[in-house]
Each structure stands twice: as C-alpha cells, then as structure tokens.
Amino acid sequence: EVQLVESGGGLEQPGGSLRLSCAASGFSFSRYEMNWVRQAPGKGLEWVSYITNGGSTIYYADSVKGRFTISRDNAKNSLYLQMNSLRAEDTAVYYCARDSLDSSVGCDYWGQGTLVTVSS
Amino acid sequence: SYELTQPPSVSVSPGQTASITCSGDKLGDKSACWYQQKPGQSPVLVIYEDTKRPSGISERFSGSNSGNTATLTISGTQAMDEADYYCQAWDSSYVFGTGTKVTVL
Numbered sequence: 353e354v355q356l357v358e359s360g361g362g363l364e365q366p367g368g369s370l371r372l373s374c375a376a377s378g379f380s381f382s383r384y385e386m387n388w389v390r391q392a393p394g395k396g397l398e399w400v401s402y403i404t405n406g407g408s409t410i411y412y413a414d415s416v417k418g419r420f421t422i423s424r425d426n427a428k429n430s431l432y433l434q435m436n437s438l439r440a441e442d443t444a445v446y447y448c449a450r451d452s453l454d455s456s457v458g459c460d461y462w463g464q465g466t467l468v469t470v471s472s
Numbered sequence: 473s474y475e476l477t478q479p480p481s482v483s484v485s486p487g488q489t490a491s492i493t494c495s496g497d498k499l500g501d502k503s504a505c506w507y508q509q510k511p512g513q514s515p516v517l518v519i520y521e522d523t524k525r526p527s528g529i530s531e532r533f534s535g536s537n538s539g540n541t542a543t544l545t546i547s548g549t550q551a552m553d554e555a556d557y558y559c560q561a562w563d564s565s566y567v568f569g570t571g572t573k574v575t576v577l
Contacts, residue, residue, distance in 0.1 A: 387566065389515075397507070397515065397558050399566035411565050414473065447514060457562050458505035458520035465514060 354378040354461045356448050361466030368438050368470075374431040374448030374463055382406075382426035385451035387459060388433050390444035390468075400446070401433065416442075438470045474563035478572045485577055490546040492572045494559030497540060502561045504542040506535060510555045518557075519544060551576050 360372040372388070388400040401422040402411045410422055421434040431448050445467050449459035476496045484490035494504065504522050507515035517526050519535035522542065532547045542561075546553050554576045559569035 389568075396556075396571040397509075397568040399560075399568060402566060413565065449515075452517070452520060452526075455503065455505065455520040455524070457503045457560060457566075458517050459507075459515075460517050460520075460526060462514040462516075 354450070356450065356461055356463035358446060358448055358463045358466040361446065361468045363469045363471065364438050365472050366439060366470055369434070369436045370438065370468060372433040372435065372446055372448075372466060372468070374433075376429045376431065376448075376450075379450075381429040384453065386424065386431045387449045387451065388422060388431075389447045389449050389459070389462075390442075391447070391465075392441075392444040395444075398444070402451075403431070435468070438468075440470050442468060443470050444468060474561075474567050476559055476561060476567055476569035478557075478559060478569040480570070481573045481575065483575045483577055484546070484549045486551060487548055490549050490553070490574055492544040492546075492557050492559075492574065494542040494544070494569045495540055496542075496561060496563075496567075499540050499542055499561060500538045502537075502563065504535070504537050504559055504561045506533075506542075506544045507558045507560065508553075508555045509558065515558065546574070549574075549576055 355377045357375045419437045423432045445465040447465045450461040452458045452460040506519040509515040522537035
C-alpha cells in the first residue's frame, strides 16, 4: 500500500524556520517525481515545489522562491522541505504528493498533510 | 504567470449532470487533471491527461479539454460527490485552478 506521511509541522514565529519531512512507503520512491502542495485555512490548493526522481531538477512557486528548499533522500525514502524566513501567509496544511508515472500532469497519491502555523 | 479559473460554485440535483469548467490560455494545448477534495481530507485524483480515470474512480466522472477550457463532468450526481474540485495543469510549473464547490441539493 502506498503511504506518504508528513511530519515536522507546528507553530513557528515569523522569520523562523521549519523542516518538513515526508516518509514514503509501499512503492519505489526513487522512481517518482515528488511535490509539496499547501492549502491555507479555508482556501484552495497552492503548488509549492517539485523535484525530479534523482533530484537534479527542482522548481519553486514564486511565493516561496529563495526561502524554501526541497530535497530528497532516496536511500531513506524521504522528501523534505526546508522552510526559512517564514511569514504569516505561509500558514497552511502542507501535503507531499507523488507525481503519476502515467501522466505528464497529476499527483496520484497524497499524504494526510501537516499543519504549519506562523504566528507571534 | 499562468492562471486557471473555475466557477466558485456549482449546484446540481441528485441524479443530474454537473459540469465544472477550468479556463486558461490555450489550456487545450496542455494536459489537465482534476482532483476531488472532501472536507478534512486530502485531494484525490479523479481525471488525468484530460480524459482518463484512475483505477477505482467511478465511471460517472469524465473529462474533456479543448481550446481554452477543460471540463469535468459528473453524470448521475450523488450526494457523495459533494466536494471541492480543482483542475491542474503544467506551464513551466504546476498551476491549480481556483476551485469549485459542488453542492448536491
């Protein structure tokens, strides 16, 4: 069974840092491109970042570029998001999501999400 | 930056057909997918590559994409289909639509 389990969320002050992790199991993690997607309370989905299966290509949303860093450790079946210089508008549930191999667009599995709250 | 626009809400009677549009510049030249999200749950992929259904997704869900508009159609809508729906496409980065709340009256 495919599982994606996020962790590392919590309450952080503006300007602070958090590191999110996503533990993958039930599939060959190193074959898949991965994403972070967030959803502010009561709002829609916002794509945050993407990384290819080997980590050689990375993209970021303009809203997080220069502050967030995506990475992965295929030996540990894990995806990460280092979040620096946090702002109130970064408050959201953060999901890790697996890109489908069957399509050029689409995430076929999502984690349950981890809540990040940025507030003083 | 690329934008995908959806109607904020769609209402449908049980058993009827609901159509949700997603508009973007030359969207028909790109591949689109659709997600369903129920309250307190993670999104679920219901359509990919414009028209394909993942395994386990009801045949009541279908999709199309042409010109500037992708459309998700729910046939024979049931109460369990009440949810938020989001389209997604790639244009130098992933883009999500603004989301549509489907209400089954």
